[in-house]
Amino acid sequence: MTEVIEVTEVAVAILLREMDEGVEFLLAQRPEGKPYSGFWEFPGGKVEPGESLREALVRELNEELGIIVDRAWPWLSCEFSYPHATVRLKFFRVVSWHGEIAPIEHSGFVWMKTGATPPVAPILPANGPILRALELPSIYAITNATGNGIDAELARLECALTDGLRLIQVRDKTLPSSTRLQLAKGVVTLASRHADARVLINDDEALAHEVGASGLHLSAGRLKQIKRRPSFAWVAASCHSTEELQCATSLGLDFVVLGPVSPTATHPGAKGMGWGEFASLIEQSPLPVFALGGMRTDMLEMAWEFGAHGIAQMRGWGQ
Numbered sequence: 001m002t003e004v005i006e007v008t009e010v011a012v013a014i015l016l017r018e019m020d021e022g023v024e025f026l027l028a029q030r031p032e033g034k035p036y037s038g039f040w041e042f043p044g045g046k047v048e049p050g051e052s053l054r055e056a057l058v059r060e061l062n063e064e065l066g067i068i069v070d071r072a073w074p075w076l077s078c079e080f081s082y083p084h085a086t087v088r089l090k091f092f093r094v095v096s097w098h099g100e101i102a103p104i105e106h107s108g109f110v111w112m113k114t115g116a117t118p119p120v121a122p123i124l125p126a127n128g129p130i131l132r133a134l135e136l137p138s139i140y141a142i143t144n145a146t147g148n149g150i151d152a153e154l155a156r157l158e159c160a161l162t163d164g165l166r167l168i169q170v171r172d173k174t175l176p177s178s179t180r181l182q183l184a185k186g187v188v189t190l191a192s193r194h195a196d197a198r199v200l201i202n203d204d205e206a207l208a209h210e211v212g213a214s215g216l217h218l219s220a221g222r223l224k225q226i227k228r229r230p231s232f233a234w235v236a237a238s239c240h241s242t243e244e245l246q247c248a249t250s251l252g253l254d255f256v257v258l259g260p261v262s263p264t265a266t267h268p269g270a271k272g273m274g275w276g277e278f279a280s281l282i283e284q285s286p287l288p289v290f291a292l293g294g295m296r297t298d299m300l301e302m303a304w305e306f307g308a309h310g311i312a313q314m315r316g317w318g319q
Helices: 053-065 125-133 150-162 177-191 205-211 220-225 242-250 274-282 297-305
Strands: 007-019 022-029 044-046 068-081 086-098 108-113 139-142 167-170 198-202 215-218 234-239 255-258 289-292 310-313
Touching (some): 007 068, 167 177, 205 215, 220 242, 242 274, 255 274, 297 310
Parallel strands (some): 167 198
């Protein structure tokens, strides 16, 4: 007989604040007398009977930190088995609250900058992978040199990087190989002027290695073919279905794009899935998901409300 494992539902908060040096998030230390006492974690707690995940989040933050949540966006989900319990964690990015944070049910708390080495240790095992996901920016720019020309596209990118763009995919797969190499070299050169900028090459591992890119972006077709994660610091993929999302998760990729949410000029015959289906598909995703298809920068907050990490754009970025 198969053993039935009881799973505890837990709502977890990523409290985020904008500082001059960048975005910071809060970690709290588990008190004496609890499992993993002394470990650092994102605050939150289990969902009580009759509560929604969001209701549990609001209650837990009030009880643990003494604050009232104003705005919170659903984000990642993951399941983790500890010796004492198996938990299903739903992370929310909390961007607005009122009240002064106090360690009511923790030994202390610390703010740390995204992408920085944690100033405290040890961190609760289930929370560790979340630190990497927090390094990702909200906009994923996809090149369109085929439509704009290489010089114009590089000029657009240079301006966008100056304005804060930090994640770029070199797509343009129909360009001649020599022309695509020229584009990729130009993109990597511009991005290298910004220490935290990352460039991923679509589908071509050899090209990614040749130009010194940060990583590889897999097409949905390539995603289904490979058996192991390619050896790059960052690997992403394009997904359109639950099956492809699960494949990306099993390979241990860093993030995905999902779409099209709305019809696009690139795929005019493809019907958009809409925000409802998008949210349903990513509800249990442990990977950050960028919404793709008809995205405009002014739709970013809408994407967050439906659980997206951010938006991916081919035509709208840099405007």
